[in-house]
Amino acid sequence: xxxxxxxxxxxxxxxxxxxxxxxxxxxxxxxxxxxxxxxxxxxxxxxxxxxxxxxxxxxxxxxxxxxxxxxxxxxxxxxxxxxxxxxxxxxxxxxxxxxxxxxxxxxxxxxxxxxxxxxxxxxxxxxxxxxxxxxxxxxxxxxxxxxxxxxxxxxxxxxxxxxxxxxxxxxxxxxxxxxxxxxxxxxxxxxxxxxxxxxxxxxxxxxxxxxxxxxxxxxxxxxxxxxxxxxxxxxxxxxxxxxxxxxxxxxxxxxxxxxxxxxxxxxxxxxxxxxxxxxxxxxxxxxxxxxxxxxxxxxxxxxxxxxxxxxxxxxxxxxxxxxxxxxxxxxxxxxxxxxxxxxxxxxxxxxxxxxxxxxxxxxxxxxxxxxxxxxxxxxxxxxxxxxxxxxxxxxxxxxxxxxxxxxxxxxxxxxxxxxxxxxxxxxxxxxxxxxxxxxxxxxxxxxxxxxxxxxxxxxxxxxxxxxxxxxxxxxxxxxxxxxxxxxxxxxxxxxxxxxxxxxxxxxxxxxxxxxxxxxxxx
Amino acid sequence: xxxxxxxxxxxxxxxxxxxxxxxxxxxxxxxxxxxxxxxxxxxxxxxxxxxxxxxxxxxxxxxxxxxxxxxxxxxxxxxxxxxxxxxxxxxxxxxxxxxxxxxxxxxxxxxxxxxxxxxxxxxxxxxxxxxxxxxxxxxxxxxxxxxxxxxxxxxxxxxxxxxxxxxxxxxxxxxxxxxxxxxxxxxxxxxxxxxxxxxxxxxxxxxxxxxxxxxxxxxxxxxxxxxxxxxxxxxxxxxxxxxxxxxxxxxxxxxxxxxxxxxxxxxxxxxxxxxxxxxxxxxxxxxxxxxxxxxxxxxxxxxxxxxxxxxxxxxxxxxxxxxxxxxxxxxxxxxxxxxxxxxxxxxxxxxxxxxxxx
Numbered sequence: 060x061x062x063x064x065x066x067x068x069x070x071x072x073x074x075x076x077x078x079x080x081x082x083x084x085x086x087x088x089x090x091x092x093x094x095x096x097x098x099x100x101x102x103x104x105x106x107x108x109x110x111x112x113x114x115x116x117x118x119x120x121x122x123x124x125x126x127x128x129x130x131x132x133x134x135x136x137x138x139x140x141x142x143x144x145x146x147x148x149x150x151x152x153x154x155x156x157x158x159x160x161x162x163x164x165x166x167x168x169x170x171x172x173x174x175x176x177x178x179x180x181x182x183x184x185x186x187x188x189x190x191x192x193x194x195x196x197x198x199x200x201x202x203x204x205x206x207x208x209x210x211x212x213x214x215x216x217x218x219x220x221x222x223x224x225x226x227x228x229x230x231x232x233x234x235x236x237x238x239x240x241x242x243x244x245x246x247x248x249x250x251x252x253x254x255x256x257x258x259x260x261x262x263x264x265x266x267x268x269x270x271x272x273x274x275x276x277x278x279x280x281x282x283x284x285x286x287x288x289x290x291x292x293x294x295x296x297x298x299x300x301x302x303x304x305x306x307x308x309x310x311x312x313x314x315x316x317x318x319x320x321x322x323x324x325x326x327x328x329x330x331x332x333x334x335x336x337x338x339x340x341x342x343x344x345x346x347x348x349x350x351x352x353x354x355x356x357x358x359x360x361x362x363x364x365x366x367x368x369x370x371x372x373x374x375x376x377x378x379x380x381x382x383x384x385x386x387x388x389x390x391x392x393x394x395x396x397x398x399x400x401x402x403x404x405x406x407x408x409x410x411x412x413x414x415x416x417x418x419x420x421x422x423x424x425x426x427x428x429x430x431x432x433x434x435x436x437x438x439x440x441x442x443x444x445x446x447x448x449x450x451x452x453x454x455x456x457x458x459x460x461x462x463x464x465x466x467x468x469x470x471x472x473x474x475x476x477x478x479x480x481x482x483x484x485x486x487x488x489x490x491x492x493x494x495x496x497x498x499x500x501x502x503x504x505x506x507x508x509x510x511x512x513x514x515x516x517x518x519x520x521x522x523x524x525x526x527x528x529x530x531x532x533x534x535x536x537x538x539x540x541x542x543x544x545x546x547x548x549x550x551x552x553x554x555x556x557x558x559x560x561x562x563x564x565x566x567x568x569x570x571x572x573x574x575x576x577x578x579x580x581x
Numbered sequence: 582x583x584x585x586x587x588x589x590x591x592x593x594x595x596x597x598x599x600x601x602x603x604x605x606x607x608x609x610x611x612x613x614x615x616x617x618x619x620x621x622x623x624x625x626x627x628x629x630x631x632x633x634x635x636x637x638x639x640x641x642x643x644x645x646x647x648x649x650x651x652x653x654x655x656x657x658x659x660x661x662x663x664x665x666x667x668x669x670x671x672x673x674x675x676x677x678x679x680x681x682x683x684x685x686x687x688x689x690x691x692x693x694x695x696x697x698x699x700x701x702x703x704x705x706x707x708x709x710x711x712x713x714x715x716x717x718x719x720x721x722x723x724x725x726x727x728x729x730x731x732x733x734x735x736x737x738x739x740x741x742x743x744x745x746x747x748x749x750x751x752x753x754x755x756x757x758x759x760x761x762x763x764x765x766x767x768x769x770x771x772x773x774x775x776x777x778x779x780x781x782x783x784x785x786x787x788x789x790x791x792x793x794x795x796x797x798x799x800x801x802x803x804x805x806x807x808x809x810x811x812x813x814x815x816x817x818x819x820x821x822x823x824x825x826x827x828x829x830x831x832x833x834x835x836x837x838x839x840x841x842x843x844x845x846x847x848x849x850x851x852x853x854x855x856x857x858x859x860x861x862x863x864x865x866x867x868x869x870x871x872x873x874x875x876x877x878x879x880x881x882x883x884x885x886x887x888x889x890x891x892x893x894x895x896x897x898x899x900x901x902x903x904x905x906x907x908x909x910x911x912x913x914x915x916x917x918x919x920x921x922x923x924x925x926x927x928x929x930x931x932x933x934x935x936x937x938x939x
Contacts, residue, residue: 412902
């Protein structure tokens, strides 16, 4: 549509005077008077006019034309209106905090108009003129409701804690709203994770995902089976419509081929869930990393001795298996200028402290020094069997790691395919931005491939190198303006040498198949 | 803020009920505060007056503390020395004439043989004018947990409504019969600028450093008129009416917090006037935390005959990502009048406080 603009303008210029016109209510004239378009105004978003003309609908950059006629919007009175709808996890605190800080930074005074906790609006007033500039309406319900609102064309930004279901993709496509599988339709705002939660008085420290699944299926119903006291387990989970519960089912229950027990106590909010679990020493809940309240988080284990603990670093690197990116989905239409500025702000460095303060993990690139990698080095040494993995492999690993730090961005592939998962795709963009900024010019950056231990060690080594090359190429392709002459990008691979999780379980193998980014520590 | 609407709503009703109704309501407010031992600090003896206004206040110290003073009686017995808290133009006029600004005249005239000794030991500043005697003096001390202890001496503004302003917070209160006022004000900035305004427009202000402000977390909610709003904190898993449910009816004080036993609640504003300005503040001393956890904050709005079906406005103050308290105007669309007596509970309006023990 936008690409057509110049051609359309030229065409209008040539033929305008000779054609009969519709019931036109606007005339757009270029600043030099050379081009004129007449038509019926379809919309104005603060930046672009959409005009129905005899040539069809045209989009015209508002900064280049003057508008005359009864249909012209009052430019000073233009109010950006848009609807934000979806997951409570994101809509309760995070997005409001982002709206407020965006407004403060952009010179708007903000008022919050509340109907209840789920329905409220923000009015942004220009600090100088006092004029209303934006009306941002929130509907805070669930991820599923957010996608339903998108299909009904009642949402301009969907808050989602999971990727859309196939049925949601189909409905959005059928309604002509958006192709939700298109990466341009989604942005990751921050990170969260599913965490097993118990009361602080519980002696338990860890649980396997298999045990968690069995407990939530009702197959294990006594703490004694998990190494606790002889007492019943009381289960807590969010409501079935929540993205959290749906994510838990698809990521933990379905792989275990189990279904949720009917006895689970459901909660309408993450806060209620965390509070109920913290109060009951016999409770076992699946909560959000961002809202553990007064509860105690259990480490996730794969049964081989390696523990996966949720932390900012393990969420950023996706080394924690139940990391859940927080998505914004937008329809395939032009949002008001202020809405686009707001979305741009959310991904900017300025917004990252706000995201962290709201309890979520932000998208800052974190350097993990060698000192903080002792645990996984121990995993590597434990792996040496003199056969597939030799001591010399580990020694080469240590030589390479020495003097470098691991960046928190890590790349993983969807279920063994060569397609990056959503968080990794977002990481490609993040890393590409850093390369383009020139911050890493002259610094050696190594893409380091790792694999699971399925199959022969030699084959795994080759596979992990291949993956590292794929990621390097993807990052370079996403950074067209980076100064390649000053970049020092390398590829290395270690196969199955340094596992981050147990290879005895599928989710562990998924965590282990990865490409890390190591950066020279000077 | 939609104060005008509130004024009309509340005002019409109050006016029709007449002054009696208003006073009943005021008393209800006053007793509510008294019950929690918090707000009526105006009745407390002014602690540090002597340093404020030497020639006047040392008399006050000897005279003032009576919780229910009867100024006219005191006047009769000690006159004219104890007149100081009284308005000069009324109480002192006959004595001071014909040279009211000349303190020497005052001195001789009050040095009557039967005057109390306290007066004779006083050496009032020579040439003190009426304006100088009337000038309100406001002092402030920083106290633990981000508190400014304010002391006002305004001898010519006795029993008057005052407006206290600080960093966007505004509330209404009243000076004592002696023109004094003291309060422990949880501050939102350091240096903290605090201003008190009298009905005649006169103002006095003070600025002080509050060094430990960075070590506490705090949230404030303020409103005008009778909105039915209230602020609630639920500490570390506390439920409604548990010991850890901190609100106006379980306010605690700063000493409680300094002892590491949790946060405290401060209600400011005496609720008088047609649109009294009220502030609710909850403070948690983060550096005193003895366990990790979360403090849930909620705002309740009671659906009243005044508020039902209308918009109710207030302002919230929370720290932003840089630790600076940011105000935000909030407007609540209250449920209809069939819901009178119910509460609109907003659990997500204020960000919960995360607490980490050190």
